[in-house]
Amino acid sequence: MTSRASIGDCAILKGVATTNQGFQSLIPLEKINNEFLYYLILTLKNKLLKLASGSTFLEVSPNKIKNLLIPLPPLNEQIAIANILNALDHEITSLKNKKRQFENIKKALNHDLMSTKIRVLNK
Known part of the structure; x- marks a missing residue:
């Protein structure tokens, strides 16, 4: 996640991968789905x-990021949420490609x- 300039x-x-000081590398625990976190x-x-x-x-400090309280549903619900949003992203990409073709x-x-x-x- 970018924490400087284009934050978020x-x-x-x-x-x-290697990142610089403008990034915060978030490594999810086992109880957090990486796509849900995204x-x-x-x-x-x-x-x-x-x-x-x-x-x-602008920059968000690592401490401010660590202190964020976030909603964390059960893992199966995280996966379901991520799957729904991922499917919508794929549909949006498909529609953008069709728009470009038209x-x-x-x-x-x-x-x-x-x-x-x-x-x-x-006539």
């Missing part, structure tokens, strides 16, 4: 921003129509 951005790392951090972004301080750039079709059609490559007949 996060990712799930599947392997070993979505939880995203919902805490505004709260994290309110905890931030600094003159050159925008490309429109752009090509617009070019062809305006350059009179395709003629429109009035």
